[in-house]
Amino acid sequence: MINKIKELFQHQGFKKYFANTSWLFAEKMLRMVVGLFVGIWVARYLGPEQFGRLNYAQAFIGLFSAVAMLGLNSVVVKELVNFPERENEILLNALFMKTLIAVILIIVIFLYYQLNKNYLNFLIMILSFSWVFQVFNVIDMYFQAKVMSKYVVIVNFVSLLISSFLKIFFILIKAPLLYFVILIVFDNFILALGYIYMFYKFKKQISFSCRYIRIKWIKELFTQSWPLMLSGMSFVIYNNIDKIMIQNLLNSYETGIYSAAIRLTNIWQFIPGIIMASLMPYLVEGHKIGNNEFYKRLRIIASILIYFALFLIIIYSLFSKLIFEISFGHKYLAASSIAIILIWANLFIFFNTVWNRWQLIEHNTKIIFYFSITVSILNIILNFILIKLFGVIGAAYALLISLIIGYIVFYVFLDKRVIKLFWEALLLKGVSYKR
Template sequence: MIHSEYFKKYFVNTSWLFFEHIVRLSVALFVSVYVARYLGPDNYGLLNYSISFVGLFSVIATLGLDQIVIRELVKDRSKRDFILGTTFLLKILGAFLVLILLAIGIQFTSNDSFTNLLIFIIAAGTLFQSINVIDFYFQSRVQSRFIVQVKFWSIMGISLLKIYSIHIEAPLLWFAFLVLVENIILALGFFMIYKSNGLSVLSWKFDMNLAKLFLKNSWPLIFSSIFVTFYIRIDQVMINEILDSKAVGIYASAVKLSEAWYFVPMIISSSLYPAIIEAKKISEDLYYTRLQQLYDLLAIIAIVIILPVTILSDWIIIVLYGQEYIGAGTVLSIHIWAGLFVFLGVARGKWILAENLQTYTFLYTFLGALSNVILNLYMIPLYGINGAAFATLISQFVSVIVVPFIIKETRTSVFMLIKSILLISQIQRLRKIIYLRKN
């Protein structure tokens, strides 16, 4: 298999994606720590609250189309211009809807006018995110190196701007503008790389029938994405409302470190998704064997990350953020365990898409989000930011394991995930190796 052309193609594609994300992780982590130290817990918390509040609504702009578009581009490349053109216009309309909903949503908060200004500056970037349909095209062609180049130079550029902003002692408002600038730079980069490959966005066409088909297939994913975002972002919004912006800043510093690893399952799953689809065409046995191998791989990677972070959480926070953020150590040691369920949930999402079971995604993400809100309401007043971390961990377990187990159609996947968590395949291989050596 290692010498096959398919393996080499997917390995190279995944390597490009990992390179880009590792560089982005390293640079973004360094810069975010620098920014956090400069702004302090209060201002850093206010900035992250604004980003999280926008995040609750901006997910609507994706319309749940991302993986569906990639799937359709893989199936029929001749419809490229219609697929990309239709998706682009739908995303633009979704972005305008986000701005309208934000205008309504802020009426139910205790925000002052300055906080609302931060929110709308950041939200304007949603309009420019629509051009990321170009990213889907290159993913479908397993040519992620082109997108890697764009994202690499984008993160380098915006990181230099943030460092310069700290040097000139820029105000908090300017860092909100930089979030918008980052989206603009990325959109321009996507446009240029698409053009450099001999393609033109002017050839994109809108197809009403295709739009109806996309929305019909994606509506469960729209709501599931909303609920996923809710139990990823709602904690910071609720901490700000129940406690204060300083608590958000301390909590956000831990969450950034915890969630920094979430690119791993997304890259591996997205890059191997075409191979899984091909396996399904060949045989069910090969298809489920590859799925189990994917789950096993991600479970091992998650555990390798989680254990040392749990042990060294206080030391990590002090070294990176300083004594002002010392309370984030306990949060990090709790929140990092949610990553195990995130890793497996992302991988299982590919199975759900391949089996066209998106309707059930809506149900278990809704119940996961609901449990997170209820737990936050109960645990934040009692246990502060540590309670919010526990709420995230429990709600991830509910969404990825408990609810899918209750649903008959998705129960099989839960058994596969539990097998991965318990490292059953690895234990069986180890026993086999020991047996062969003895005999």
């Protein structure tokens, strides 16, 4: 098996993107370590109830985040790789689309606050201004397509340092919850400035001319992105509805406990994200070579992600209680039993990132939406039932069960190629592509 694993990293073409992935991985590891420790300090300072309110506000905003992103991220990367001569058109039209939708969403949230004035909704309104600055994340897509993520990493690192310093400062001066909410918006502002600086440093010839913004390009981008946007909406509903339902069915304290469990299990989900983001050009090129090469590259990536997920499951199953006692403290100890259930979801989520890119490259994005909406609906129904029956741990069961049912329906009955890929990746076997 060791030899098989070595072969994964010696695969022809894989090394080309490894340096880029290493930069992303290093940044995310640093963000995970620094962000985790500072985030835990914030959670300890706020306590479960205030921490629950903060996470509820973020979850509420998260419900709209997929709409704000418009599903453009992967589409922009793919288009920039395939049509580098159209960089200006692709980037400017994507930026225009994201800016327009961000303004509309902020107005909607403001009107919602005017109709339902309370402290939680006020926090939500403040957080919504993050969308203004997140439109510049399209610059990140440019550097991904060019396999130059080093420069994005530098920006993210600077932003992380500033944000972490301010969080610690707020804790020391015993700042109220509102300060931490405003800091989230400020962090997005710093990121936007950094992206703009790096972009102009390495691409000075771009022209922000209105002649590049055309209905034709907007329609072309939106035609590809809308299924991903709807899929993303389903995904964020899936990821955030549990906190929202816990807040409404139980209370802020239980929301804080559950959020702590989510924090220590979801931190690892950056790994499939950065691997797939950095290796998207690697997969697109493999698809151009032929189906066998493309499928082989999918299997290489799937093997890495599956084995890392299994490693996490073992660690959390054995040491979850100790992990929470050391990190969040005794006030959050109830989160340890929730985390043991939630960590199993990573096995499905990690592998699903490979499947998503597979469908995107083959222009079959609608099935991603159908899968996501199915799982989201199941999660909402199961949350409503299981939270009432079992309390906060019912939300963890709802998340895992909805994933399992969704995978059985879509992988076993609708696309058996996916099951084949999963088992061959798990067994580290050589593969061939058969439709």
